[in-house]
Amino acid sequence: MQEEVENRTVNLMISTTKLTWRALVTGYRKFQQYRAKVKAGKEAPHGKQTVKKLIGQNQGVSSIDIANTGIRDFDRIAKKYGVDYAIKKDRSVSPPKYLVFFKARDADALTAAFNEYSAKQMNRSQKPSVLKQLSRFKELAAGIPAKVRQKKLERDL
Structure with a gap:
């Protein structure tokens, strides 16, 4: 080497x-x-960026609403598909929503990323919670009576 x-x-x-x-x-x-x-700043940024930088690239911008439960998951999937996007929190609604802005040319890639994200969320909702299962098994284990051990040695002569 x-x-x-x-x-x-x-x-x-x-x-x-x-x-x-x-x-x-x-x-x-x-x-x-x-x-x-x-x-x-002529080098165009890629991936997650601010809304101002995204609009400044003069390529048209579209947006999609997303729930606040899995923004980190959406970030991972969007990076996987190479989408240029910006996330903005909409505080005008009582439970705040997140708006995902993206370039118009990335619409197909974002559609694929959003489909994968929604499928992942649906699978997550169908899976049982690990913490709930753990608490249920703890209750079952507490209900089992403990063994009573007797220590007697029998000695034959």
Whole structure:
């Protein structure tokens, strides 16, 4: 393993020494342009972001209501599908709702993600609660009488 690392290091050194001065300057300029683009914010963010950034990308925005029970689950599924989205809490309703804003071009991906999320929620509602099962088994275990052990040794001579 160590030999492979050393060989790669030597190969890297040899390939960098073959670079010309012009190639180095060009590479450095490209790197500066990239850094300037990132600092200027021209690089579009992906995944979860603020509503302001999402609207600022000028690609059209749509929204869906979602219950507050599984927002973390929805985050995981949306990341899996590569959807650019923003979550905003709607406090005007007494039990607060969450609005999921997403790009219009991500509608198909979000539909698939939302279908998977809803299927996961339905499966969760059908499964019995582990804590309820545990409390039921505790009650059953408490109702079983304990064994009475008698320690008698019979000695025959």
